[in-house]
Amino acid sequence: MNSHTTHPTHSDPRLEVDQLTVRFGGLTAVDNVSFDVQPSEVVALIGPNGAGKTTVFNAVCRLLRCAGTIKIDGTVTPRQTPKLGGLGLSRTLQGLGLFSSMTVLENVRLPLVGKLNAIDIATAQLAELDLSHLADRQVSELSYPDRKRVALARALVTDPKLLLLDEPAGGLGNEDIATLSQTVRDVAASGRSVLLVEHHVDFVMDLADRIVVLDFGKVIARGTPDEIRTNPRVEEAYLGVAATGDGTSPAGMGGTA
C-alpha cells in the first residue's frame, strides 16, 4: 500500500474530486473544483461554453496533468493511468469514437479485447439496451441516435463503477432523450454512478440527483435540480448565451437547454 492508498469504507463516495486545478499555460481552465458522486447517484456538470466541464472529465480520466486529489471509492487514482478500465471508469465521447467500417458487435466488444467470452458479454450488453437487432450492422449504416446508443453500450460493456457521459443528449430528439434518461436511471439503480456533462438543461433537470455548475473554471453553485433552477448566480451565468434552437445550447434555465 502506498502513501496515497486508503481502505475503502461504506461511507466513501464513488468519486471524490478535491481542489482540482488544471492550467493550460497561463489559462486556469479548472480552478479549485471540489465535488463528489455517491454510489447509485447521477451528478451533472453544467455551465456555459468554456466553463471547464470537459477539462474536469479529462482530469478525472487522468488524461491531464492537474493539481488536487481524485479518489475512486476512497483510493487516490494514479497520476498516469494507461487504461480507464483500471480505474473502474468508462466514458462516452462527444465525437462517439466508433469505428464506422466495423459492425456494432465488433465495436462493443473492443474494450473486452483479450477476454475469452468477449462476444457473449458484448451480445448481452446489446440485448440489455435493446440493440440486438443492430449487432451485425455496420456502424456507417446507422442513424445518429443509434450510434449514440452503441457508444453507450460500448461504455457499459466493461461494467464500470463510474460512467462518464459527455453530452449524451446532444443531437437527440425528445423520444430518444426519454429512452436515454431511462437507461441512465437503470444504470444508477444497478449501483453504478454516473457523472455527465450536458448542455440540455431540461434533460439534466429531469435526470440528475445533483448538479454542479461551473463558470470560468469555478464552481458557482451546487445542489438539487430545484435548488439550481432558482439559483440567481446560475441564471446570471447563463444570461447572454444565445439559444440556437436546436436544444443543445444554454438559453436560460427555464427552457430547453
Ligand SMILES: Nc1ncnc2c1ncn2[C@@H]1O[C@H](COP(=O)(O)OP(=O)(O)OP(=O)(O)O)[C@@H](O)[C@H]1O
Ligand atoms: N488543450 C487545451 N489547451 C488550451 N486550452 C484549453 C485546452 N482544452 C481546453 N482549453 C480551454 O480551457 C477552457 C475550458 O474548456 P472546456 O473544454 O473544459 O470547457 P467546457 O465547459 O467543456 O466547454 P464546452 O461546453 O464548450 O465543451 C476553455 O477556455 C478552453 O478554451
